[in-house]
Every structure is written in structure tokens, then in C-alpha cells.
């Protein structure tokens with residue numbers, strides 16, 4: 001796991017976008033795993049800026065979202081499919097037919113979950129997975145207690161996650177769905193490179209667990225300690241709980257330039 005403590009969101013956006021740009025240059029039909037929420041937005045903004053400047057072409061890329069609320073009608077402004085199209089894929093010129101997300105409005109949710117796993121496998125798996133992290137250490141919607149071997153399935157959201165996400169539902173926690181379809185931790189672990197972004201003091205405890213805590217379903221993101229290629233992009237506030245921050249800073253400052261993230 002490589003930890004980079006960044007000066008600001010601009011640097012986070014640039015480093016994250018560099019990973020995607022490098023990938024797409026060698027593999028224009030790359031498969032991107034995309035996360036919703038505010039954390040990855042600087043990366044999306046930078047990618048869109050590069051596309052608009054003619055420096056990057058994402059039109060051959062496919063995307064797979066991590067999760068979706070159950071029960072929101074298609075096109076609902078807070079649905080994750082709507083969000084990812086608004087924040088990334090539409091402005092970046094990725095055609096809607098290559099934008100995949102779990103079907104939270106399906107009648108048969110277990111079948112939709114199985115179908116999603118098959119679609120990811122049929123696409124050859126995820127090359128780069130962008131991730132945020134919840135304040136309770138969840139990734140995608142794998143809440144505390146999630147099996148470290150889980151695959152795409154229905155999950156019940158915790159009260160805390162629903163409160164955190166109420167801001168997308170006019171501040172009304174009760175309007176936030178109680179269930180979701182989410183990629184499992186084992187699904188995420190199959191991505192070839194994971195880039196996790198966390199900003200703000202509200203993430204400091206979860207980040208300290210992710211990087212330096214014991215691997216445990218209590219803090220689901222800790223499963224990433226078993227992944228061979230994880231880049232963690234933080235701001236100062238999110239890094240505040242790290243005991244080895246000095247070492248991470250030194251390692252990054254002295255990193256040979258032939259090594260990318």
C-alpha cells in the first residue's frame with residue numbers, strides 16, 4: 001500500500017488522473033471501476049478537463065460502478081448511476097452503453113447481483129478501481145461486518161451511512177434508501193490497481209484503520225492490506241491519525257521517478 005499525503009485536492013486530482021491517463025494511453029478500451037461520493041470528484045474534474053483540452057480520449061473506456069441504492073426509480077437525481085453519468089461519464093464522452101452499474105431497481109435483486117458479477121468478468125475485470133471510504137471504514141457499501149470474501153449482493157445500510165448520505169436527499173435521513181446492491185470486498189479485491197481517495201477530518205479514523213489497523217470486517221477497507229497494488233491519496237486532515245506519516249512523506253518525496261503510482 002502506498003500512501004501519498006497531498007497538499008490539496010488539486011494534487012489528488014492530478015495524481016489520480018495520471019493513473020487513468022497512463023492506463024488509457026496503453027489500453028484505450030480500459031475498464032475503470034468508479035466510485036460515487038465527493039472524494040473522487042477532484043479526479044473526475046481533472047479527467048474531464050484533460051478530455052476537454054484534447055489531451056485524453058476516454059471514448060473507448062467502459063466503467064463499472066461499485067454500488068446502487070435499492071428502490072430508487074431510474075433517473076432519480078440521487079441514484080448512483082445518475083451521479084456517475086453527471087460527474088464523469090457524460091462530460092468525459094464515455095458512451096452510456098458502456099457505463100455499467102448494479103440494477104437497484106430490478107425485481108429480482110439476487111439475480112441482478114449475479115448478473116453484475118458476470119458482466120465485470122466478461123469485460124475482463126477492472127484495470128483501475130477508484131474508491132472513496134466511508135467514515136465507518138466501508139468501501140462501496142460494504143458496511144462493518146461485511147464478509148471479506150463477499151461478492152455483489154444486497155446490503156442493509158447503517159444508520160450512520162444513511163445520515164452521512166442524507167445531504168444528497170435534501171438532508172432527510174429517512175428518504176435515504178435502507179438497502180443497496182454493492183460489489184463485495186472480494187469483487188473489489190480483483191481490480192488490478194486500487195486508487196483510494198480520502199479527504200477531511202471525518203475520514204481520519206477510518207484512514208488510520210485502513211493503513212495501520214488490523215485487518216478486520218469491523219473496518220472493511222482494511223481488506224485492502226492484502227491487495228498487491230493500492231495507492232491511497234489523502235489530504236492532511238484525512239492523514240491526521242497516521243502514526244507513520246513521516247515515513248510515508250519521506251518515501252514519496254524520495255521516490256525514484258521511474259516508478260509511477
Ligand SMILES: N[C@@H]1[C@@H](O)[C@H](O)[C@@H](COP(=O)(O)O)O[C@@H]1O
Pocket residue numbers: 035036037038039040066067131132133134135139140141161165
Ligand atoms: N457508497 C458510497 C461510497 O462508495 C463512498 O466511498 C462513501 C464516501 O462518500 P464521500 O466520498 O462523499 O465521503 O459514500 C458512499 O457510502
